[in-house]
């Protein structure tokens with residue numbers, strides 16, 4: 001406890017970096033997964049290929065992906081962009097399936113009604129399908145959010161600072177208080193991410209309150 | 211006017227849903243497509259607004275081939291009421307109704323004002339405007355579905371089983387209101403149902419489809435009931451079609467005056483059934499005079515259906531058959547007692563009606579006959 005209080009400034013700084021490294025990819029991943037999921041939904045022959053294909057990305061070990069990034073992007077080894085891009089790939093891997101499931105959850109008669117009213121494909125996506133897919137997509141976002149917070153910790157091994165540093169440093173220098181602080185802070189952050197997703201979901205689905 | 215010209219639809223899996231359909235839905239009238247489940251009703255409807263593309267043939271609206279129009283533009287000009295309602299659950303009632311006006315670029319104020327006006331048109335409280343569909347009953351949702359289709363005042367409406375998801379009492383009420391509404395609006399309507407009673411009640415013209423998407427018969431309801439073209443149509447129209455056909459024969463019946471007693475007063479010298487009326491002479495029901503001495507109260511009354519004066523033979527027959535006294539109660543436009551008729555009198559009127567119809571047919575044949583021979587009945591006035 002005293003260790004945490006003595007290092008509050010450092011912990012806050014690492015936590016903020018952690019938020020950015022996990023949060024920005026979460027949003028970027030969603031933005032990319034929506035058109036990919038939509039494409040898979042509209043072109044049924046593509047769906048299995050895209051869902052399985054993107055899903056496989058998730059099985060690449062995170063350390064390997066972090067190390068590969070500079071080679072593929074031409075970035076410097078210590079550049080946080082490496083982590084952001086890698087985490088975005090993981091998020092897309094999780095969310096394409098979620099977006100497809102979400103679009104499939106839209107009742108057929110509601111979708112047909114939208115078409116019959118004269119909404120074009122894009123308006124239908126934006127005004128009807130996505131709003132109705134929010135509950136399913138939010139469920140996927142909660143998984144992705146927690147997963148991101150957890151995976152980002154590995155970035156300490158390639159020298160990108162965030163809460164994971166407390167784990168590696170605590171381990172290397174045998175400071176149990178630092179180690180425990182790192183674990184608790186990561187857990188707390190995952191919880192905050194999860195609650196934030198649920199909060200946004202509630203805001204976007206006022207019609208479900210009853 | 212909507213015209214199907216030899217329209218067929220075969221789906222990718224080889225199912226032929228509609229087979230060489232030629233049909234005209236006249237302007238300002240309700241054309242009902244009726245048939246068993248899977249006979250291609252929804253497919254036919256959706257080919258009109260190009261949600262489904264015909265495999266062959268073409269469909270025109272007022273002479274324009276719908277295939278030549280931009281689908282989204284075409285659809286915004288056609289009201290569509292979907293099977294099961296299909297309201298947008300995430301939009302309020304008024305936003306649902308305003309969908310097409312907003313797409314057409316109306317400003318929000320005007321579109322929402324129109325939505326509230328339509329709520330009234332379809333018999334809903336304006337207070338429902340800001341609710342979400344989940345907070346409405348099934349009947350209310352169906353009404354909102356109709357209001358949404360009417361929003362931009364389209365001349366053509368496609369209605370796919372719009373009243374099927376509600377209980378029979380509400381359905382009956384919705385049908386009555388819809389009929390009144392159409393009498394004011396005069397839309398060109400293609401209406402789909404699998405319920406032959408609904409088809410006969412609402413249609414100016416009824417098209418019966420058989421499974422495989424082939425048209426069996428198109429005719430006005432009375433003609434469909436009187437002369438079904440084959441066993442399929444006869445079977446579909448139902449065993450009591452003869453009785454139901456009476457619904458289209460106007461009764462011009464003389465009525466008897468009926469002894470009445472006003473509610474709250476005692477019955478004077480009566481054995482058998484006495485008709486009880488309120489102070490305005492509106493019929494309340496029948497009471498067995500021999501068994502109930504003393505002032506009449508409403509709890510003791512037995513009812514029957516009431517036939518409007520100048521209504522159909524079916525209504526008159528039903529009134530007489532459902533009346534405990536055997537005398538059917540006929541009421542005037544204000545709901546006041548006009549008199550009573552018996553079942554025998556209704557049947558006699560029917561026989562008379564039949565004879566007239568036969569004479570009319572005979573004279574039509576005689577008039578059309580090239581030899582110019584006139585039959586005796588044709589000479590009669």
Ligand SMILES: Nc1ncnc2c1ncn2[C@@H]1O[C@H](COP(=O)(O)OP(=O)(O)OP(=O)(O)O)[C@@H](O)[C@H]1O
Nearest residue numbers: 221223225227246247248249250251252253254404
């Ligand atoms: N997308 C489709 N692909 C293949 N077959 C279809 C498709 N849509 C409908 N069908 C088939 O075409 C036939 C007609 O279907 P349609 O939905 O037009 O019938 P319907 O008369 O509206 O039936 P219901 O009264 O049950 O609504 C059915 O055999 C149905 O299974």
Ligand SMILES: [Mg+2]
Nearest residue numbers: 251252253293
């Ligand atoms: Mg159907």
